[in-house]
Amino acid sequence: MKVTRRQVLTHGVTAAGALALGSAATLSATRWAGLGAIPATSAPGALLDDASRINPTAVRGVLFADPTPERTARTVTPLLRRIATGEDPAMAVAGVRHSMGGQSMLAGGWVLDTRPMNRIDLDRAAGVVRVGAGATWRDLIPVLNEAGFSPTVMQSNHDFSIGGSLSVNCHGWHASHPPIASTVRRLLLLTAEGDVLTCSPTENAELFGLVLGGYGMFGVILEADLEVWPNAIYEPHFVSVPTSEYAARFAAGTSEMAYGRLSVDPLSFLEEAILVRFTPKAGTVGTVLPLTRPSAPELQRAIFRGSAGSDVGKTLRWSLEREAAPWLAAPMSRNTIQNEPAAVFADRSEETSDILHEYFVPRQRLWDFVQTARDVIAASPMELLNVTVRDVRADTRSALAYAREDVFGLVMSFRQERTARADDRMRELTRTLIDAAAAVGGTFYLPYRLHATAGQVRRAYPGWDAAMATKRRLDPKPVFRNGLYEAYGR
Numbered sequence: 001m002k003v004t005r006r007q008v009l010t011h012g013v014t015a016a017g018a019l020a021l022g023s024a025a026t027l028s029a030t031r032w033a034g035l036g037a038i039p040a041t042s043a044p045g046a047l048l049d050d051a052s053r054i055n056p057t058a059v060r061g062v063l064f065a066d067p068t069p070e071r072t073a074r075t076v077t078p079l080l081r082r083i084a085t086g087e088d089p090a091m092a093v094a095g096v097r098h099s100m101g102g103q104s105m106l107a108g109g110w111v112l113d114t115r116p117m118n119r120i121d122l123d124r125a126a127g128v129v130r131v132g133a134g135a136t137w138r139d140l141i142p143v144l145n146e147a148g149f150s151p152t153v154m155q156s157n158h159d160f161s162i163g164g165s166l167s168v169n170c171h172g173w174h175a176s177h178p179p180i181a182s183t184v185r186r187l188l189l190l191t192a193e194g195d196v197l198t199c200s201p202t203e204n205a206e207l208f209g210l211v212l213g214g215y216g217m218f219g220v221i222l223e224a225d226l227e228v229w230p231n232a233i234y235e236p237h238f239v240s241v242p243t244s245e246y247a248a249r250f251a252a253g254t255s256e257m258a259y260g261r262l263s264v265d266p267l268s269f270l271e272e273a274i275l276v277r278f279t280p281k282a283g284t285v286g287t288v289l290p291l292t293r294p295s296a297p298e299l300q301r302a303i304f305r306g307s308a309g310s311d312v313g314k315t316l317r318w319s320l321e322r323e324a325a326p327w328l329a330a331p332m333s334r335n336t337i338q339n340e341p342a343a344v345f346a347d348r349s350e351e352t353s354d355i356l357h358e359y360f361v362p363r364q365r366l367w368d369f370v371q372t373a374r375d376v377i378a379a380s381p382m383e384l385l386n387v388t389v390r391d392v393r394a395d396t397r398s399a400l401a402y403a404r405e406d407v408f409g410l411v412m413s414f415r416q417e418r419t420a421r422a423d424d425r426m427r428e429l430t431r432t433l434i435d436a437a438a439a440v441g442g443t444f445y446l447p448y449r450l451h452a453t454a455g456q457v458r459r460a461y462p463g464w465d466a467a468m469a470t471k472r473r474l475d476p477k478p479v480f481r482n483g484l485y486e487a488y489g490r
Contacts, residue, residue, distance in 0.1 A: 095161025102483020133163025169213030260389030
């Protein structure tokens with residue numbers, strides 16, 4: 001039994017209805033969202049939330065996509081026209097709402113739930129899968145596994161929608177790869193005018209670059225053609241290093257998947273690291289392998305959640321990760337590594353919530369950033385639960401690229417009280433960490449709490465103003481809006 005192969009950072013499939021309005025419609029919306037089911041009709045006046053569990057948002061209603069792109073376009077276009085004429089409020093696009101700042105919701109507006117668009121069609125010869133935007137990686141991985149394939153790039157967990165992953169231009173544990181935009185051959189997009197356009201690097205290329213990492217502001221992704229990767233048995237290799245030596249040690253080796261973990265143990269806070277590499281086992285590449293899930297999720301959860309609010313728990317957890325995990329970790333397939341829900345580790349408390357940050361820094365400046373972050377976080381009242389380090393290569397496709405050179409992504413998970421005062425404290429910490437990343441030439445990720453200043457957004461994303469100008473040209477009403485657009489797009 002493996003104890004701590006990884007400590008997952010993100011929340012569960014979705015959080016909806018953090019507060020109840022009291023109407024039957026709202027209670028129904030809360031129930032289906034929590035279970036991941038799709039109701040037959042929308043829930044007018046629903047109160048939705050996202051993975052932060054501190055962002056309850058009253059919306060006009062929820063409109064559900066149809067299984068095919070063509071039927072979805074016919075269903076949604078009449079509402080888009082009403083929005084354009086001012087007869088209805090604007091629309092946000094949602095999958096499983098795993099963001100944390102209203103990126104998939106709009107107060108008083110419509111929400112398009114894309115989850116019914118979950119068709120999957122694999123072209124084995126071409127090594128490309130056509131997948132509906134509402135499908136999740138949990139849906140896709142078994143289909144690919146049966147053919148000896150695996151996702152090329154995805155998040156480190158399987159409970160995200162494909163459309164959402166493309167909209168945030170996700171990345172994961174896949175070493176030597178740019179974000180997911182690099183794997184997209186083609187998109188089918190529903191525009192604000194109700195047109196269905198094919199977008200690719202050579203067709204409607206401007207829209208293609210805007211939609212990948214565009215957070216649903218430029219249209220509705222209906223389906224995508226994604227390049228796939230051969231599945232294989234991966235053998236894990238662990239090494240413990242001072243964080244100051246992590247970048248050099250990482251550069252000294254190669255692997256198909258890798259991640260790092262930084263210590264949150266108060267005795268070695270952010271000063272020690274573990275680097276885990278996965279290398280394919282000879283003779284297993286491209287073969288059809290059993291698909292399982294990583295073992296002992298309940299024990300992993302107990303260790304992770306037991307470290308929350310406890311210095312002793314953090315010390316114990318780090319000791320297990322550093323000393324026990326290398327002995328207990330066993331070879332497993334690439335698909336098995338990714339076939340785990342983030343929900344296993346979610347904070348289920350009514351008082352607190354786990355809040356994510358991510359900062360991207362040039363690889364040679366990792367230790368410079370970590371030293372500043374160590375001092376800033378130690379002086380803050382916020383509790384850091386976890387830091388994972390990812391290898392992200394330069395992105396040349398997204399107009400709003402966060403990795404404009406090869407970087408390390410540092411995913412930080414903080415435990416926060418679900419109060420306005422705690423959110424204010426998190427805002428202050430976030431802005432300080434964003435400045436620390438910028439000081440070493442780094443950027444930050446946009447799917448989380450919208451705590452950055454407008455100036456920080458524009459500094460991290462130099463193409464932001466040009467992208468918003470293009471949005472005004474393509475969607476002058478605008479028809480597509482969400483919390484991110486409301487905060488920084490106007």
